Structure formats: structure tokens, C-alpha cells
Amino acid sequence: MKDIPQISNAEWEVMRILWDKAPIKAAEVIKTLQETKDWKPKTIKTLIRRLLDKGVIGHTANGNAYVYHVLIEEKEYLDRETDTFLNKLYQGSIRHFMLNFVQEKELSREEVAELIKILENSKR
Template sequence: MESTNPMPRISEAEWEVMKVVWANAPMTASDVVAAIGDSKTWNPKTVRSLMSRLVEKGALGCTVEGKSYTYFPLVKEEECVRSETSSLLRRVYGGALKPMLVNFLSDEQLTKADIEELKQILDQRKD
């Protein structure tokens, strides 16, 4: 079931924070900072600012107990991915899926297994 609220627009940096929270929620602010620190050289203040923006946008929820802030996603990862894909399709390809697929398939290095999986997906769509 799709949410009736529009998906928040999430920046590339905010996606990094969301991926960590989606994978490990609920998380304290310190846990998020530590997890991001393993893969990025961001200042902890930067991570906390990104988290605050995500709360303002309605992508993250937050509970406060004393000095501890705990974050959890308010939107599902699959819904955000679907929304971003639709936005890209509209903005870059005028909503036409075929040109996007042709562009993607001509530029990407696909393995035989990838090609077989794509064939199966397309065959399932025929039914």
C-alpha cells in the first residue's frame, strides 16, 4: 500500500544516512555518526545536520530520552527508491521508459546472469 504523503526529496548525502538507518533502525545519533564514519570522512556535526534535515523532511522520526536521541525511518526504502526512479524517468526521459532502458543497457556491462534475469522479468510481465 502506497503512502498518501508525497515522498520527501532526499539529497545524495541524505541517502547515505537513510541507508544506514534503514539497515539498523532504531539507532542513536551516536550510532549513526559511528556507522557513517566507517565509510565517510564526514564531521559528526555534518551527519547530525543531515539527520536533522531528514527529520524536518519527514523521512526520519526521532525520540528523545534525556540526552539520547534515537532515530527511525518514517518512509520505506522501497518507496523512496520507487519515487526517485519515477522522478528520474520524468525529468530525464520525459516519462518514457524505453529510452531509459535502451540507454542503460547499452552503457552497462551486463553478465550473462544479468541478461537472463532481465529476460525472466520481461517474460513475467507478458502474462
Template sequence: MAPPRISAAESVIMEALWARGPLGAEEIVAEVAPGQGWGEATVRTLIARLIKKGAAASERTGARVVYAPRVSREAYVTAESQGLLDRLFGGQVAPLVAHFTRTTTLSSEDRARLRRLLDDLDAEEGE
């Protein structure tokens, strides 16, 4: 089953949960609200949306409610990446890479990493 669609704002909450979860609402507010210019109500609304979507879960521990991710970051990144690839590049990786090489300055380190990745893929195919 594919992970639920997570908006850009919701992904800020999820990043906090992936990095430090489980967290209480107050901890999430303290971590993400200042950098986003959000109030407590906005953060709580985003948490509620994530729970409704099944991306996060709440659990009562004593008098405290904590929130934890139900979707791994890896599953989210995979789904989002595939969605981007499908929507913009017909599911093909080469046009995506070509686009970024034309529109972004790749450092020599970036180019070397791409070469190593391709070499590793070629080596795997040869096994």
C-alpha cells in the same frame, strides 16, 4: 503523498536507518562518518535536515534520543526512480533500458534476468 526529496548525502544516513534503525546519533556517526570522511557535526546536520523534511523522526527513550526512518526505502526508491525516468526519459522505460544496454556491459546473467522479467510481465497480462 510522495516522500520528501532526499539528497545523496542524506540518503547515506537513511540507508543506515533503514538497515539498522532506530539508532542514536553516536551510532549513526560511527556507521557512516568514517566511510564518507564526515565529522560528527556533518552527520548531526544531515539528521536534522531529515527530521525537518519528515524523512526521519526522533524519539527520546530515557536519556537517549534515537532516530528512525519515517519513509520506507521502497517508497524512496520508487519516487527517485520515477523522478529519474520522468526527467531523463519522458517517463518511458524502454529508452532507459536502451540507454543502459548501449552504455553498460550487461552480463549474461543480467540479460537472463531481464528476459525473465519481461516473461513474467507477459504472463501477468495473460492472466
């Protein structure tokens, strides 16, 4: 897995929009985020700049605006974050994670059945 920079929770919110809607202009990112966040346009532009600096997104000129696109796919980032999470909290053990998860969470019969199906299908 290639080296993927960490992104903050706020940057994650911008990435969610980019993964969903890219290519997209900054004005559209701002409009979309302001529907759910009380963030100023300058704050959002700063987050976009940070993501550019980290090499997670790129841009192309379109007249007097930039159009942003992702350089790291969502699945690739999620895989890295999952590995980081498992290594940090469970010494890389999916077994320990799953044991903790099923012992601490109340699961419905449907959720249990779905987990069993997933586990059965993941046998190699």
C-alpha cells in the same frame, strides 16, 4: 504516491543506515558513517536534523539520547526517485530507458538472461 521530499546525497547516506538499522541512536549513526566517511559528528547531526525537518525520519526520547526511526520506507523512496529519473531523462518511458541501457552497456549472457526472465515475469 504521497509527496516525498527530496534528500541530498549526504542525507541519503544517513538514510541508508537508518533503513538498515533503525531504530538507532545518533551516536550509532555517527560511528557507522565515520567508518566510511571523513565526516565530523556535527556534520552528521546536521544531516539528521535536516531529515527530521523534512519529515523523513522521526525520533523518540530514550534517557538523554534520541532514538531515530524512518517515516518513509526505502522502497517508497526508491519508487519516487525512479519515477523522477524516468520522467526527467526519458519522458517517463521505461522503453526508452531500457533501449538506451542495453545499447550503451556491455551485458554478460547471465545478465541478459536475468533481464529476459524479469521481463517475462513482469507481463500483466
